[in-house]
Amino acid sequence: xxxxxxxxLKPGVLDPQGxxxxxxxxxxxxxGVQDVRAGKLIELEVADDTTDDAIDGMCRQLLANTVxxxxxxxxx
Amino acid sequence: MKAAxxxxxxxNCDRDLAVAIxxxxxxxxxxxxxxxxxxxxxxxxxAVPGGFSYGDYLRSGAIAARSPVMRAVVEAAGRGVSVxxxxxxxxxxxxxxxxPGALMRNQRLTFVCRDAHxxxxxxxxxxxxxxxxxxxxxIPVAHHDGxxxxxxxxxxxxxxxxxxxFRYADTVNGSRRDIAGIxxxxxxxxxxxxHPERRIEAAHGGTDGRRLFEGLVEAVAx
Numbered sequence: 001x002x003x004x005x006x007x008x009l010k011p012g013v014l015d016p017q018g019x020x021x022x023x024x025x026x027x028x029x030x031x032g033v034q035d036v037r038a039g040k041l042i043e044l045e046v047a048d049d050t051t052d053d054a055i056d057g058m059c060r061q062l063l064a065n066t067v068x069x070x071x072x073x074x075x076x
Numbered sequence: 077m078k079a080a081x082x083x084x085x086x087x088n089c090d091r092d093l094a095v096a097i098x099x100x101x102x103x104x105x106x107x108x109x110x111x112x113x114x115x116x117x118x119x120x121x122x123a124v125p126g127g128f129s130y131g132d133y134l135r136s137g138a139i140a141a142r143s144p145v146m147r148a149v150v151e152a153a154g155r156g157v158s159v160x161x162x163x164x165x166x167x168x169x170x171x172x173x174x175x176p177g178a179l180m181r182n183q184r185l186t187f188v189c190r191d192a193h194x195x196x197x198x199x200x201x202x203x204x205x206x207x208x209x210x211x212x213x214x215i216p217v218a219h220h221d222g223x224x225x226x227x228x229x230x231x232x233x234x235x236x237x238x239x240x241x242f243r244y245a246d247t248v249n250g251s252r253r254d255i256a257g258i259x260x261x262x263x264x265x266x267x268x269x270x271h272p273e274r275r276i277e278a279a280h281g282g283t284d285g286r287r288l289f290e291g292l293v294e295a296v297a298x
Contacts, residue, residue, distance in 0.1 A: 013225060016181050016250070062142060065135055065171065067178045068225055 001048045002076035003055065007064045008039035039069075077296045079105035079121040082149070082165075084140045089126035089162065089273065096273035097123065100289035110143040120296045121158045122149050124165030126218070126271060136179060136221040137167030146172050158202055158292060159265040163219055166257070166267030175260055175267045176234070177226030182219070183250025189218040191281075192270050193245035194256055198238045201259055202295035203266040206287030213284040215270035217248060217256075222269040224251035224258075234258055241266055 009015050015037050022036040042063055046055070055073055064071040079097045083090045090107065098104045105123065106116045115122060129140035140146070146168070153159045153174055161169035169175045182188055191214050196207040207213065226234070231253055234240055242257035249269070257268030272285030 012227075013180075014183070014250070016183050016185050016223070020185050062134070062138065065138070065178055067170075067176075068180065 001046055001050065003044040003046055004074040004076060005042040005044065005059060005063055006039060006072045006074065007042065007069050008072075009037060010068060010070050013068050077101045077103065077120045077293050078116065078118055079103070079123060080108045080115050080119045081105045081123045081125060082108050082110065082145055083125070084110045084127070084129035084143065084168075086129045086131055087125045087127035087164070089164075089271065092271070092273045093123045093125050093162065096276045096285070096289055097121075099276055100286060101293055108145060110140065110145050113144045113148060115145075115148045115152055119152065119157060121160065121292055122152060124149070124159065124161040124168050126163030126165060129164055129168065132164075132221070135167075135171065137164055137169075137171040140164075140168045141171035141173075150174060153260070153265050156262065156264050158295070160203065160288075160292075161265075161267040162271055162273065163217075163222075163269055166269055167221065169265060169267045174265050175258055176230050177224055177258070179221050179269070180223040180225050181221055182223050183247075187218075187220045188222065188249055190216065192217040192248050192256065194242045194270060195245050197240035197243060198259060198263075200238075201241065201263045201266065202292055203259075203288055204241050204291060205295060206291035212245060213242075214275070214282055215272055215285050216274050217270045219249070219269055222249040222251065224249075224255040224269075226252065231255075237261065239263075242268055242270065 017038040018036040059071045167179045196211045199209040239259040243254040272288040275285030
């Protein structure tokens with residue numbers, strides 16, 4: 001089974017990288033971009049019988065730092 | 077004082093820390109590889125060095141915080157052993173859950189390598205007893221991810237419990253409330269972005285970092 005884990009900064013956490021991307025888009029002449037937030041996509045190939053609890057554990061214990069990040073799991 | 081310095085793949089301040097500790101204590105620390113599952117018996121101080129442990133993959137300090145030796149460090153901290161994390165070591169301690177908050181990319185995205193002027197906050201811990209509260213000191217920083225973040229409730233708590241050890245006197249990296257170093261609840265774990273081991277003799281341009289190690293020696297002897 002293939003998993004796609006999306007790790008994103010929590011709302012309210014400043015994202016300096018997103019801001020730099022936003023600024024660069026403006027420099028390229030792309031107007032109307034209101035906000036940019038950068039995150040991570042982590043793809044896992046796991047055994048089909050991997051439980052939701054185990055997946056959640058991987059996210060909470062390592063893949064995301066829940067002090068600053070949220071995560072969302074997509075099963076492909 | 078018996079000290080141990082951790083060594084991860086990618087650590088690059090481990091030797092500087094060892095030199096500083098030996099200069100102040102007269103005793104060379106044990107260098108402990110990340111794959112070890114225990115610390116030397118009777119250790120008084122565990123120092124977690126700066127660098128780029130595991131290439132800072134995933135997040136700075138994230139992989140190092142899950143390495144075998146860190147289980148022993150968490151256990152030692154629970155027993156009251158002093159734990160000092162400098163720079164990448166601070167990142168490792170937050171990732172390991174020994175200190176609250178997280179260290180994010182510097183606000184201006186650039187690597188900052190220069191002297192930082194700091195104001196001492198808590199001056200009663202084993203690490204900071206050599207300083208006076210409110211004292212201005214100068215210690216160098218060298219980091220890309222030193223922008224301290226914690227939510228308002230956590231920041232209020234850190235301030236209310238006098239757990240901010242050092243603040244930047246001017247903006248260095250965008251850290252919330254100018255936090256440069258914090259203590260855990262019990263006061264035996266300190267994480268800081270500036271490098272005290274790089275300011276221990278006159279040839280370094282000053283000795284403001286030396287008192288941190290001297291304070292630890294006094295605290296252990298007391």
